Amino acid sequence: MQPRRFLVIVFGAVLVACGSRSPERTYPVQGQVIALTPDRREATVKHGEIKGLMPAMTMPYKIREKAELDAVKPGDLIDATLVIVENDAYLKNVKRVGEAPLEQPPVEAAAATAASSGFELLKPGEAVPDSAFVDQDGKKRTFRAFRGSTVVLTFIYTKCPLPTFCPLMDRHFVTLQEHLQEDPALKNVHLVTVSFDPITDTPPVLKKHARELKADLKRWTFLTGDRDDIDRFGARFGVTVSRAPNDARDITHNLRTAIVSPDGKLVKVYTGNEWTPDEILMDLKPTANARIWSSGHLVIWSLIGPLRNDQITR
Numbered sequence: 495m496q497p498r499r500f501l502v503i504v505f506g507a508v509l510v511a512c513g514s515r516s517p518e519r520t521y522p523v524q525g526q527v528i529a530l531t532p533d534r535r536e537a538t539v540k541h542g543e544i545k546g547l548m549p550a551m552t553m554p555y556k557i558r559e560k561a562e563l564d565a566v567k568p569g570d571l572i573d574a575t576l577v578i579v580e581n582d583a584y585l586k587n588v589k590r591v592g593e594a595p596l597e598q599p600p601v602e603a604a605a606a607t608a609a610s611s612g613f614e615l616l617k618p619g620e621a622v623p624d625s626a627f628v629d630q631d632g633k634k635r636t637f638r639a640f641r642g643s644t645v646v647l648t649f650i651y652t653k654c655p656l657p658t659f660c661p662l663m664d665r666h667f668v669t670l671q672e673h674l675q676e677d678p679a680l681k682n683v684h685l686v687t688v689s690f691d692p693i694t695d696t697p698p699v700l701k702k703h704a705r706e707l708k709a710d711l712k713r714w715t716f717l718t719g720d721r722d723d724i725d726r727f728g729a730r731f732g733v734t735v736s737r738a739p740n741d742a743r744d745i746t747h748n749l750r751t752a753i754v755s756p757d758g759k760l761v762k763v764y765t766g767n768e769w770t771p772d773e774i775l776m777d778l779k780p781t782a783n784a785r786i787w788s789s790g791h792l793v794i795w796s797l798i799g800p801l802r803n804d805q806i807t808r
Contacts, residue, residue: 613729651691
């Protein structure tokens with residue numbers, strides 16, 4: 495009896511020790527406030543390398559304490575702690591330590607931004623332009639090839655480090671895939687994820703990413719391709735991407751997700767990362783039910799990249 499009692503006590507101690515372990519990770523951050531979005535309690539911060547997490551980037555971060563957000567302004571230099579938990583990330587202990595003039599973007603970057611904003615945004619009912627891509631198997635694909643299916647589309651990049659940005663888009667698409675498999679009314683819907691980081695996200699990288707997400711490649715396609723072609727294509731949905739001329743990893747972008755009808759016309763665009771799978775499913779079913787009988791099936795696109803809940807810079 496003595497040995498048995500000893501084992502129970504040890505096992506209980508192990509459970510207590512494991513249960514007390516916190517899943518959150520913290521990292522020191524030093525940077526400059528570039529912009530504030532008070533209604534979202536966000537600050538866009540240009541920071542140096544966060545060792546063990548990411549290279550130098552400019553991206554939006556949630557600040558949970560309103561007093562800390564109210565105490566800073568664009569141009570302020572700050573010290574803070576980045577907290578990352580399983581499905582969230584935010585700054586705490588934000589302290590103003592100085593001030594510096596905001597850096598003006600290079601002429602080339604400004605020109606690129608102006609050029610990208612020159613693309614007219616698609617309106618619901620307008621035909622989505624065709625574009626060339628390469629899928630996760632290295633095969634050439636065009637957007638037109640998805641005609642006859644309803645498409646849900648989003649932009650991401652696989653190296654995105656924060657769980658509330660591109661990884662959230664991935665998780666939402668995993669949830670959508672589960673519903674597509676379970677609901678016969680959505681059997682002809684197709685998911686598409688497009689990366690706007692073709693240098694890193696080669697077909698083998700996207701294939702590995704798909705495996706990690708347990709993506710059914712018959713229902714969910716991952717695309718890459720020519721950088722400029724992807725930028726032009728994404729711009730029609732409101733996606734903006736700018737890259738630092740001295741560091742290909744330093745990318746600033748926003749997030750867009752869209753539904754495209756089986757005849758290739760825009761149905762709806764979702765801005766940022768605040769949409770939910772339930773919202774898309776609600777919008778998807780009437781479209782699918784109305785189109786399946788006449789057009790075959792519905793396609794869903796997902797495009798990959800970094801930024802504020804609506805935009806990130808890496």
